[in-house]
Amino acid sequence: MENQEERDTNKKMWIVTPGEKVPKRPRYGDTNSGEAYFIKTPIGYVATHLGVIKKTGRGLDLIPYKNVYTPRKGDYVVGVVTAYAPNGWIVDIGASTKAFLAAQELIRRQGGERRFDPKTYDLTQQFSIGDLIGAVIYDINAQSHAILSLNPEKTTVSPRHIGKLRGYFVIKVHTTKIPRIIGKKGSMIKMIKENIDGDIVIGQNGVILFKGEYEKYLLLKRIINTIISRTFAPGLTGKIASMLGTTLEDGENDTS
């Protein structure tokens, strides 16, 4: 056991399974995903997920193989309306709990001043069951339900990607793959967007939408499948660049 630990401390990356001890106190909270993948036990800190541990300047990070998507404040998500509530819509965002979108949010977005009145407001006229909606999570309530907003105050999401989304191709991936698709400081997605004409939308809940030519959609799907199947491989940006028929500038290729 000691030898294993010693060997691990000398490595920069290694694979862990749940229950395996990590050599030192891991970094908490501020990981890429904002999740803690370690717990303290009587034997020390152990990993709780299957994944790859990366030693960075700031401590240990675990990139999980899979993870249960937990909605967080500020996440841009794409969901499907699944039911009507008395004062809004129930939206499936692929998390373990359903999300809620209040009708008041839509009234505010449409510039209305009045308050929501269930007697006069027809919810079915706005969103029907099965509609695709883009929204930002602005709160998580005590029952762990995500409360959605159509009027986010601080967001980088384009306004046209908020509200009802029509005419998009949908690609569903696991949420742990989203950081890899976006890449370091957005390098991967920037390159994809530059080389594929069309509108690409990425939801933090693992939904990728594309509007454009069907051939471009097939190329995008092929690229995403490559990223998924080689998530932990180094030099992935270079491979994607060759698929897109472009070249990388010096230092652009990530080796992680």
Add this chain to the structure above:
Amino acid sequence: MSKEEFIRVDGRKPDELRKYSINAGILKNADGSAEIRLGKNWIVVGVYGPKEHFPKFEALQDRAIINCRYHMAPYSTTERKSPKPSRREIELSKVIRTALEQAVILEKFPEMSIDIFIEVLQAEGSTRVASITAASVALAEAGIPLRDMVVGCSAGKVSGKIVVDVGEEEDKEGEADLPIAIMPNLKRVVLLQMDGKLTHEEFKEAFEKALAGALELYEEQKRALKGLIEKMSEIPSEGDGNEQGV
């Protein structure tokens, strides 16, 4: 006392496991899945969740609920087994659930539930411990947080000798059997049952043998899980390190 080693009905030595293999991620549609082959045992496990628990009044405010179903296929035994859940299957579902509950960090998912479906396609003794071993791999594959893996193995007494990994025939003919499940890193026992009679010394020997068998299977569990990531990368799971740039 004869120095000749005791050879079991299937030709194994007393402390030899049957041939085993574990594969993770075998089902496309389940959130997590695994299969185990232990001798002629062939068990497939699928995991779904966590998801909102239904009916709502049964949900727990502070943690998730595990729903576990251990089921033997009608063709899993030599004589057709009725597909209806038997008393034994209901009991085994319960003991497997309580063993796995110790490892899953349920507090992370209040008011939710995790479904574990265990299908025994072919049975040849010690299916409960094999099911626990496979279910734990399926849970890890589903990305559900675990304190530790759970791995099980059985030991028993056959013709007065303590043997590990009891097969079907030995289970029927033997004097006692002792299935155990452990969390190998945390060094905790999460399942311990005994059928038959063992003296204090025999119990100790049987427990030691089952423990050694479980630790051997734990290595196979790790191999199965690490294999999933190795498929996606060029990162070696074993090696001298340092060669990987970040």
